[in-house]
Amino acid sequence: MTSTKKYIWGTSPFAKRLSEEIKLVANTNLTVIISGESGTGKEHVANTIHRHSPRQSKQIVAVDCGSISEKLFESELFGHEAGSFTGATRDKTGLFELANHGTLFLDEITNLSYANQAKLLRALQERKIRKVGGKKSIEVDIRLIAATNSNIRNAIAKGIFREDLYHRLNEFNIDIRPLxxxxxxxxxxxxxxxxxxxxxxxxxxxxxxxxxxxxxxxxxxxxxxxxxxxxxxxxxxxxxxxxxxxxxxPAYLDLSLKSENGKNGYPLLNGKGLEDVLHKTEKNIIENTLQSTHYDLDRTSDLLKIHKRTLYKKMKRHGIRWQRNT
Ligand SMILES: Nc1ncnc2c1ncn2[C@@H]1O[C@H](COP(=O)(O)OP(=O)(O)OP(=O)(O)O)[C@@H](O)[C@H]1O
Ligand SMILES: [Mg+2]
Missing domain, CATH: 1.10.8.60 (Helicase, Ruva Protein; domain 3)
Known part of the structure; x- marks a missing residue:
């Protein structure tokens, strides 16, 4: 599962610091939290850390915490034994075991439910797992990397992310700047x-x-x-x-606010009222963001930091139609 894509290190002072951090932490067993907006390269950095680590000959196993159902979390991560629940027709090896001696990459960590965060914390503390329906504990040797595009500290303040898990994960933090x-x-x-x-x-x-x-x-x-x-x-x-x-x-780059901005970066009034300009600006931002995410409404509302329902309402108000795969 390791990405073979080339990692571009970049030349800015930020890029230099980032590459130093990657190489430094790669050599250790420290757990890393990578944060950054969508598309900044969190997964790519995780793969690069793994490829530069002493574990490079083993797998890096990625887990999308947002897509694992609440019920199947334990079975997916720790595995299960045949007959342990309806539908468990054969033994299953969990992702922890698959990543043994390699790296486990927990993507979108803040999407884990509170209950599953507790199960994860236990496994990380003990470095042992027990399969669903299993009796014995299995020791696992994994290096953990977690990623998030939301602010974990806010999630802790709101009570949706466990502080103890955060401290357990945050042995080293890498924050990737937006482009x-x-x-x-x-x-x-x-x-x-x-x-x-x-x-x-x-x-x-x-x-x-x-x-x-x-x-x-x-x-x-x-x-x-x-x-x-x-x-x-x-x-x-x-x-x-x-x-x-x-x-x-692509033409949408021209819709960028830049063309309507004055020298100081603010939109020009051009004889229009404030409400008109704000309305047009909001429409442009929504359209640009939708185009950049290829009309993925979840990602667009994430980037705009508004609820998906609010996005729908605004799209309707601005007459913006959803398009498939543009
Ligand atoms: N340093 C880099 N060098 C080359 N390509 C990169 C680099 N960083 C990111 N990319 C490319 O940019 C794209 C997005 O990267 P990636 O999937 O790692 O981002 P992400 O932060 O995990 O995004 P998301 O939050 O949406 O999951 C990928 O195609 C990746 O290959
Ligand atoms: Mg990612």
């Missing part, structure tokens, strides 16, 4: 994504012209590296010659 706050790294990511897209799409794009590059640097990238990578792949595909020009870039 808009590390713009110096954009050119090196672009070069590498072009190279990757050339190989995948059998193209021979060699560069990006200045105007196109400036546009990509100015864009706020709500979907972070994932969005930049998608934009580059698409641009490489449509490029007719060896350089990516503005025409190759």
């Amino acid at each position: 808009r706050n590390r713009k110096d790294d954009i050119p090196s990511f672009i070069d590498s994504f072009i190279e990757e897209a050339n190989a995948d799409l059998f193209k021979n794009v060699k560069s990006i012209d200045k105007k196109a590059l400036d546009k990509l640097i100015a864009f706020p990238w709500p979907g972070n590296l994932r969005e930049l990578r998608n934009v580059i792949r698409r641009s490489v595909l449509v490029a007719r010659n060896e350089s990516i020009t503005q025409e190759c870039l």
